[in-house]
Amino acid sequence: MPAEAVTEPSPPAMRVLVVDDEPNIRDTLALCLEGAGCRVQKATTGAAALEALRFAPYDLAFCDLRLGNESGLDLVPKLLAERPGLDIVVVTAYATFDTAVEAIKRGAKDYLPKPFTPAQIRHQVEAARERRAASMRVVDLESRLAEAAPEAQLESNSPRMRSVLETLTRTGAHDVAVLLRGENGTGKGLLARSIHATSPRRDHPFVVVNCPTLSEELLASELFGHARGAFTGAVRDQEGRVEAAEGGTVFLDEVGEISPGLQAKLLRFLQEKRFERVGENRTRTADVRIVAATNRDLESDVKEGRFREDLLYRLNVVEVTVPPLRERPEDIVALARGFIAFFARQARRAPPELSPAAARMLLAWPWPGNVRELRNAIERAVILSPGQVLEPESFPERMAGHATGIPTLGGDYSVDDIEREHILRVLARTATQEEAARILGLDASTLWRKRKKYGR
Numbered sequence: 001m002p003a004e005a006v007t008e009p010s011p012p013a014m015r016v017l018v019v020d021d022e023p024n025i026r027d028t029l030a031l032c033l034e035g036a037g038c039r040v041q042k043a044t045t046g047a048a049a050l051e052a053l054r055f056a057p058y059d060l061a062f063c064d065l066r067l068g069n070e071s072g073l074d075l076v077p078k079l080l081a082e083r084p085g086l087d088i089v090v091v092t093a094y095a096t097f098d099t100a101v102e103a104i105k106r107g108a109k110d111y112l113p114k115p116f117t118p119a120q121i122r123h124q125v126e127a128a129r130e131r132r133a134a135s136m137r138v139v140d141l142e143s144r145l146a147e148a149a150p151e152a153q154l155e156s157n158s159p160r161m162r163s164v165l166e167t168l169t170r171t172g173a174h175d176v177a178v179l180l181r182g183e184n185g186t187g188k189g190l191l192a193r194s195i196h197a198t199s200p201r202r203d204h205p206f207v208v209v210n211c212p213t214l215s216e217e218l219l220a221s222e223l224f225g226h227a228r229g230a231f232t233g234a235v236r237d238q239e240g241r242v243e244a245a246e247g248g249t250v251f252l253d254e255v256g257e258i259s260p261g262l263q264a265k266l267l268r269f270l271q272e273k274r275f276e277r278v279g280e281n282r283t284r285t286a287d288v289r290i291v292a293a294t295n296r297d298l299e300s301d302v303k304e305g306r307f308r309e310d311l312l313y314r315l316n317v318v319e320v321t322v323p324p325l326r327e328r329p330e331d332i333v334a335l336a337r338g339f340i341a342f343f344a345r346q347a348r349r350a351p352p353e354l355s356p357a358a359a360r361m362l363l364a365w366p367w368p369g370n371v372r373e374l375r376n377a378i379e380r381a382v383i384l385s386p387g388q389v390l391e392p393e394s395f396p397e398r399m400a401g402h403a404t405g406i407p408t409l410g411g412d413y414s415v416d417d418i419e420r421e422h423i424l425r426v427l428a429r430t431a432t433q434e435e436a437a438r439i440l441g442l443d444a445s446t447l448w449r450k451r452k453k454y455g456r
Contacts, residue, residue: 013037013038013039014037014038014039014059014060014125014128014129014132015038015039015041015056015057015058015059015060016033016038016039016040016041016058016059016060016061016062016125017040017041017042017043017049017052017053017058017060017061017062018030018033018040018041018042018043018061018062019043019044019045019046019048019049019061019062019063019064019067019072019075020042020044020062020063020064020067020091021044021045021064021066021067021068022064025064025091025114026042026044029062029091029121030042032118032121032122033121033125035118035122036121036122036125038060038125041056041058044067045067045068045070046067046070046074046075046078049061049063049075049079050078050079050082053079053082053083053086054082057083058083058086059085059086059087059128059132060086060087060088060089060124060125060128061079061086061087061088061089062089062091062112062124063075063076063079063088063089063090063091063108064090064091064092065090065091065092065094065099065103066092066094072090072092073090073099073102073103073106076088076090076103076106076107076108077106077107080107087109087128087131087132088107088108088109089108089109089110089111089112089124090103090108090110090111090112091112091113091114091116092111092112092113092114093113093114093115099111109127109128109131110124110127112124130173134169134172134173134198156328156330156331157328157330157331157334158323158327158328158329158330158331160323160327160328161322161323161328161331164191164320164321164322164323167318167320168191168194168195168198168320169198171195171318172194172195172196172197172198172199173198173199173200174318175199175200175201175289176289176317176318177270177289177290177291177292177314177315177316177317177318178192178195178290178291178292178317178318178319178320179255179291179292179293179294179315179316179317179318179319179320180192180291180292180293180294180320180322181293181294181295181319181320181321181322182293182295182321182322182323182324183295183322183324183370184295184369184370184372185325185369185370185371185372185373186322186323186324186325186370186371187322187370187371188253188293188322189208189251189253189293191322192249192251192291192293193206193251195249195291196248196249196251196289196291199249199289201247201248201249201289204245204246204247204248204249205244205245205246205247205248205249206245206248206249206251207241207242207244207245207248207249207250207251208251208253209222209223209241209250209251209252209253210253210254211252211253211254211255211256211257211258212254212257216258216259216261216262217231217278219258219259219262220262220265220278221234221238221240221277221278222240222241223240223241223242223250223262223265223266223275224240224242224243224265224269224275224276224277224278225237225238225239225240225243225277225278226238226240226277226278226279226280227277227278227279227280228279229279230277230278230279230280231278231279234278234279237277238277239277240275240277242269242275242286242288243284243286245286245288246286246287246288247287247288248288248289249288249289249290249291250288250289250290250291251291251292251293252266252290252291252292252293253292253293254293254294254295254296255292255293255294255315256294256295256296256298256301256307257296260306260308263307263308263311264308266311267308267310267311267314269286270290270311270314270315271314273285273286273287273288290315292315298312299312324367324370325367325370325371325373325374326366326367329363332362332363332367332374333354333359333362333363335371335374336354336359336362336374336378337354339374339375339378339379339382340352340354340378340381340382340390343378343379343382343383344382347382347383349382350388352382352385352387352388352389352390353388353389353390354389354390355389355390355391355392357391357392357425358390358391358392358394358395361392361395361399361400362374362399365399377395377396377399380395380396381394381395391425419450422440423436423440423447423450423451426439426440427451433447433448433451
């Protein structure tokens with residue numbers, strides 16, 4: 001029998017909600033959307049639109065600015081409250097700049113003036129499809145990276161960090177240079193990888209160049225390659241990272257550390273996509289996207305002559321500053337629990353719980369090493385603490401002692417303070433007073449008196 005043809009499953013049709021009180025507009029929009037392969041539901045009022053959202057997971061909504069006596073602008077946040085992931089396009093015959101700005105401020109993705117064309121509607125559908133696909137790629141990326149890099153959580157409870165992630169998601173599809181600023185350990189490298197993974201270049205290489213680790217000559221060779229005999233040890237022709245990354249992305253980590261001479265070569269490459277290998281006269285080209293990161297104040301370096309101003313302008317077409325961990329406390333405990341689960345899997349043990357006291361301690365610590373320091377602290381705690389609850393003493397003493405009211409051995413605390421804290425913690429994790437007394441080496445009556453003393 002002949003083999004049956006295997007076809008790839010087509011993506012599910014987008015569900016679109018049309019909210020308009022004019023029958024002709026509703027029907028015209030529905031025809032255009034159905035022609036673009038969408039499943040359409042029509043609503044004439046805000047209440048009907050909200051009711052529809054409660055019964056189906058819509059991807060896109062076209063909402064008229066005026067719905068009888070209702071305001072479409074007022075409806076936008078209500079629709080988003082019902083379905084946070086909904087893309088909303090405001091449609092109106094009364095188009096002004098101010099209402100367009102207000103629509104975007106309230107959460108709409110775009111603004112479409114009447115009369116519109118079928119091509120404009122198809123464009124909105126394709127834009128929404130691409131946003132949905134990018135979002136799915138981010139989720140998939142987070143899942144895959146979490147297996148090897150537990151700090152790769154591309155979601156956040158911090159408004160500042162959410163703004164960074166939103167900017168980078170939008171940037172991914174556009175082939176522009178990106179400059180990531182921030183302290184060491186904030187995760188700039190992982191964000192660079194996420195930019196690549198959500199871009200049209202995602203099927204091509206992602207190549208990292210650590211700029212501070214090499215001399216000017218070796219870094220030039222690392223970037224652009226070298227010819228045989230170009231310097232001592234150059235025994236053969238060697239391509240550089242920009243050639244190896246053809247079609248993909250080159251991530252320049254700590255770009256502020258490169259020398260002035262190499263800055264000129266990098267500037268030329270950014271402008272022309274042309275370069276020469278070290279020790280070779282032949283001009284080559286490479287099609288790569290540049291994402292760079294720095295923890296330096298490059299504007300100060302420009303004023304002091306250490307960094308080229310024209311190179312800075314080329315690198316920061318899109319610029320984001322990644323906030324340090326101490327400025328996003330909303331994420332600390334969630335990150336810590338993600339690390340606990342990751343390192344427990346590696347250690348082949350059940351993930352321990354984070355005690356309330358330990359959580360308070362993590363929130364009180366200023367995290368000078370940012371996410372990288374938190375990762376290391378959790379790894380140490382999971383390895384060295386055999387119990388199923390991580391307490392403050394599971395962490396380095398400098399951290400436990402920093403949290404107000406948590407006595408630690410060797411800190412500036414009285415013996416009574418240390419005894420009280422220890423007894424209360426043992427009582428908190430044991431099922432009976434007899435078990436606690438046995439662990440503490442006390443008889444039951446002594447423990448009872450101490451509990452009374454401490455008000456427990």
